Amino acid sequence: MxxxxxxxxxxxxxxxxxxxxxxxxxxxxxxxxxxxxxxxxxxxxxxxxxxxxxxxxxxxxxxxxxxxxxxxxxxxxxxxxxxxxxxxxxxxxxxxxxxxxxxxxxxxxxxxxxxxxxxxxxxxxxxxxxxxxxxxxxxxxxxxxxxxxxxxxxxxxxxxxxxxxxMHFEPKTLEIVRMRNAGDFGKILFFQGLSGFKIGDPGEWRLNKQLAGGGAMMDIGIYSINGARYMVGEDPVWVTAQEVKTDPIKFKEGVDETITFQLGFANGALASCLSTYAMNNLDRFFLNGEKGFAELLPATGYGPIKGHTHLGELTQPHVTHQTLQMDEMSAIILKGKKPLVPVDGEEGVKDMKIVDAIFEAVKTGKKVDLKL
Structure with missing residues (x-):
């Protein structure tokens, strides 16, 4: 070995x-x-x-x-x-x-x-x-x-x-974060996150509310939630959301099939996102600012991630995501390293607060304020 x-x-x-x-x-x-x-x-x-x-x-x-x-x-x-x-x-x-x-x-x-x-x-x-x-x-x-x-x-x-x-350690993703921090995109105006695939086996645990806590949002939708935050560089202050369900047999009560949701940020930026278990070919992030843009397509798959900005193609080499992740997490745990994009429990709590708010917005049909 x-x-x-x-x-x-x-x-x-x-x-x-x-x-x-x-x-x-x-x-x-x-x-x-x-x-x-x-x-x-x-x-x-x-x-x-x-x-x-x-x-x-x-x-x-x-x-x-x-x-x-x-x-x-x-x-x-x-x-x-x-x-x-x-x-x-x-x-x-x-x-x-x-x-x-x-x-x-x-x-x-x-x-x-x-x-x-x-x-x-x-x-x-x-x-x-x-x-x-x-x-x-x-x-x-x-x-x-x-x-x-x-x-x-x-x-x-x-x-x-x-x-x-x-994805917090993926090189092309981090290059976009670096460019945003450097002001290359100017004021951030808009983010779009598309996250979805057509789920197969109706008996798998991801379609069991007791085990999964929901449906697509708890699996693939979390990428657009988290992506909106690290791409825009801020936490949202409100959310609205709408649910569509075409197969109530596969997607039982409490198991979401497709949810579109919108996030508002204090700086005026908006995000429009889609989470679904009913459509393939959905793995795209797009960030737009006053001075430029960035796109990742695919954005969160196992790789290689591909992307470009208004300055040209992103050429950082692909390394297995989980290899980078575990080496970097070793440095965080054993050496106290501070990652460019946080991966601590507090970061996860923020995403869960947004998930909760999305489900509330779907249920009530109202805008839900966020305090992260």
Whole structure:
């Protein structure tokens, strides 16, 4: 396993040695994957060994400053499979009943919670009480009240809580943020976020309100909510929203199919966004200012992200998002690094407050004021 890891690290490093790297602004681009690293290593256990957990595990093989050392799952067969695949010792394997025992395991620094949304709060709080740092996949909870409880529990336990906002480390995204901060777009006027795909299996947990907390908004719509905030560079102060449901059998009560929503910002900027489980080919961000614009298409997929601004094409190289994310989160947890775009629990609470307000606006048909 160590030889495979070394090979992957060398390949990742060589792939990044291209002219485009030297042209990028250092402040906007996380440190590239490098074959030489002698700093601290974040030792991570993954909770939830589904498809996304597998994606994170594979990405960790290429990380410089983070590695997979443990698993938590309710499926014994998956635990055995991961043990063999990733060389995980038996003492670092847990199930959902006994994972509180990680408190006594000095080989695990953090747990990445990648389970259905409704389980995040309780599982994250248990991890925090066990004295381990928490990385929780988004959305961090099913509402803002639960999200704040997670933040409070982690503060009480003196551990960090980070949310799996992988796009906050994506190079093209960060270049747009850097350009906005530098004033290249002038006053920001408008943002559009389109987030959606046509969901298949009607029996999957994402269409179960008890597990997901909703429908498309809790899965894909969160990208446009969060994207509006980091692209505009402010938090919204009001929201309006409208829901359309064409298939009430697949999308039962409390499970949204399609929601359009609008956000207003204190500086006068507006955002118009779409969240849907009923349409494909929707993954676009567009930012417009008085002096220029930026577009990402695709904007949030696993990559490569593509984009351009009024100054030309964005050429930052693609690196696996989860690899960048985990290396940067290692630096945040172990070195106290401050990311250009926050990924802490407070950031996640803000998104959940907006989600709550969107659902309220759909229900009431009224504009809902936001206090983030």
């Amino acid at each position: 160590s030889s495979r890891r070394a090979f992957l690290q060398k390949m990742a490093a060589s792939a990044l040695v291209v002219p485009a790297v030297s042209m990028m602004k250092a402040a906007a681009y996380p440190q590239a994957v490098n074959s030489v690293y002698d700093g601290p290593m974040l030792r991570v256990a993954i909770m939830g060994l589904g498809s996304y957990g597998s994606r994170v595990a594979e990405a960790l093989l290429s990380c410089r400053a983070a590695k997979l050392v443990g698993v938590i799952s309710g499926t014994p067969s998956k635990v055995k499979e991961w043990q063999a695949k990733y060389n995980i010792p038996e003492k670092n394997c847990y199930n959902y009943e006994n994972f509180d025992r990680i408190k006594d395991n000095q080989d695990i620094d953090a747990v990445y919670v990648i389970t259905p949304n409704a389980l995040h709060k309780d599982q994250s709080i248990r991890v925090a009480k066990a004295g381990k740092h928490v990385i929780c996949e988004k959305p961090m909870a099913v509402n803002a009240v639960e999200a704040q409880q997670m933040v409070d529990a982690c503060k009480k336990a003196n551990v960090k809580l980070l949310i799996g906002y992988r």
